[in-house]
Amino acid sequence: MAVATGKSFASRFGVHIAVFIFVAIWTVPTLGILVSSLRDKDQIIASGWWNSFASSTQTEAGRLPPASAQVEKDGKFVLEGNIFGDDPARDISAFGVKSSAPTQYPAGTTADLGDGETLQLNADGSFVMTSTKPFEGERGQRVYYASSAPPKFTTDNYSTVLFSEGIGRSFMNSLTVTIPATVIPILIAAFAAYALAWMRFPGRALLIAVIIGLLVVPLQMSLIPLLKLYNGVGSFFGVPSKTYLGIWLAHTGFGLPFAIYLLRSYIAGLPREIMESARIDGASDFEIFVKIVLPLSFPVLASFAIFQFLWVWNDLLVAMVFLGTEGDQIVLTAKLNALLGSRGGDWEILTTSAFITIVVPLIVFFSLQRYFVRGLLAGSVKGG
Structure with missing residues (x-):
């Protein structure tokens, strides 16, 4: 009788394990679709749905203000501001001015761009760009940066x-x-x-x-x-x-x-x-x-x-x-x-x-x- 009881328990336990595995196989992708459907589109590209409740790191691009926004300080021409503008602040870990090297410089360092131009982009998005000659052009310098953003969920999708x-x-x-x-x-x-x-x-x-x-x-x-x-x-x-x-x-x-x-x-x-x-x-x-x-x-x-x-x-x-x-x-x-x-x-x-x-x-x-x-x-x- 004990042996029969043991087999019965083992069979029931095996059935429960099999059912749990099949339920997990069916449920996990469904959960992933649900979470992804509520995420911000930029964060979907940057990380998988299993990382949706953690900050995501992604490489973005932005432009500094045009030459008309420059001011002259201590004999140099300066552009200042925040690259995020009115968007929510994010933490920048690195930046660059070339698409081939978007994270060439760590955040907070001063990058020498040549021809007397320098650029400092801080972790909070604030920047200072200086030049020994006046800036020219209607479009500002293009800047690439790696930033981390907090989780963002939306029903706009x-x-x-x-x-x-x-x-x-x-x-x-x-x-x-x-x-x-x-x-x-x-x-x-x-x-x-x-x-x-x-x-x-x-x-x-x-x-x-x-x-x-x-x-x-x-x-x-x-x-x-x-x-x-x-x-x-x-x-x-x-x-x-x-x-x-x-x-x-x-x-x-x-x-x-x-x-x-x-x-x-x-x-x-x-x-x-x-x-x-x-x-x-x-x-x-x-x-x-x-x-x-x-x-x-x-x-x-x-x-x-x-x-x-x-x-x-x-x-x-x-x-x-x-x-x-x-x-x-x-x-x-x-x-x-x-x-x-x-x-x-x-x-x-x-x-x-x-x-x-x-x-x-x-x-x-x-x-x-x-x-x-x-x-x-x-x-x-x-x-x-």
């Missing part, structure tokens, strides 16, 4: 994404695609799963075999034939090709095999006694399905709803083929893809957009997660 980049409209377009494309296959698959599990009719075994075979058909292989079929039927009835109806039907077709297979496995495991008692009481198949099977099948319905919602929400290929990329129809993933192509360096925009895309799936998952495992596993064991 979200304002830019939601109100300036058209993401808000794409967000609503994705909801318009995803919700019907999740509900429609559930409605169809539930009826089909009940018929395949509890009704006897010719060709039933063949239909089950075909459904199982369709599970292994790649989406990319069937995408073009399905599009041609839809365009042909649509042109016959005068239906435009790029509509929400087309993408709803496409996602329904791609999701039905798995939905029917999953729901049938669960419904077939429901106790036979319940069905027989209902038939003795005079209930029809439709009444049994609506009043008994559907309430008992809610866990598996929720499980498939999570799968289907995530697949459709994160889809890019089907959306671009069946819906297009027009501004009034483009979905969120396509919009982010466009942002990535035109603004590859704006990490604050991309991380914010990426986090916005996962907010809705997270809400859906955590709302239904208590049914998730139960719905997937309940159909694997028949009722006794």
Whole structure:
């Protein structure tokens, strides 16, 4: 008994460790996206998100005042001020006047620039530039410096994404695609799963075999034939090709095999006694399905709803083929893809957009997660 108990404890401990590892693998990148989406864009470039709560060091460039700001002191011409201007003060560790050597001189030292010119840039940003001859030119000397800034968080990134980049409209377009494309296959698959599990009719075994075979058909292989079929039927009835109806039907077709297979496995495991008692009481198949099977099948319905919602929400290929990329129809993933192509360096925009895309799936998952495992596993064991 002791040995059995030890094995049981070891197995439970191993399961907990495995679950913790998978949760960490999934959570850490999500946390990184969230933190990066709230950081200042300059600090995102300077350091990783794990350093977001520490001061960041980065190399910047600025210009000293033009020649019109010079004053004459003790026979020399002097330019004075603070390189940060009205910006928050930062600590400068080194500076230079060439892009190839931006940290050539330590802060506080006096650099000899030649031709009688010197420059002293202090850690607080104050500077003194002197020359034995009058300064000339309308643009001041360009100066490079390495500075450290305290952590800075902002919600401006979200304002830019939601109100300036058209993401808000794409967000609503994705909801318009995803919700019907999740509900429609559930409605169809539930009826089909009940018929395949509890009704006897010719060709039933063949239909089950075909459904199982369709599970292994790649989406990319069937995408073009399905599009041609839809365009042909649509042109016959005068239906435009790029509509929400087309993408709803496409996602329904791609999701039905798995939905029917999953729901049938669960419904077939429901106790036979319940069905027989209902038939003795005079209930029809439709009444049994609506009043008994559907309430008992809610866990598996929720499980498939999570799968289907995530697949459709994160889809890019089907959306671009069946819906297009027009501004009034483009979905969120396509919009982010466009942002990535035109603004590859704006990490604050991309991380914010990426986090916005996962907010809705997270809400859906955590709302239904208590049914998730139960719905997937309940159909694997028949009722006794």
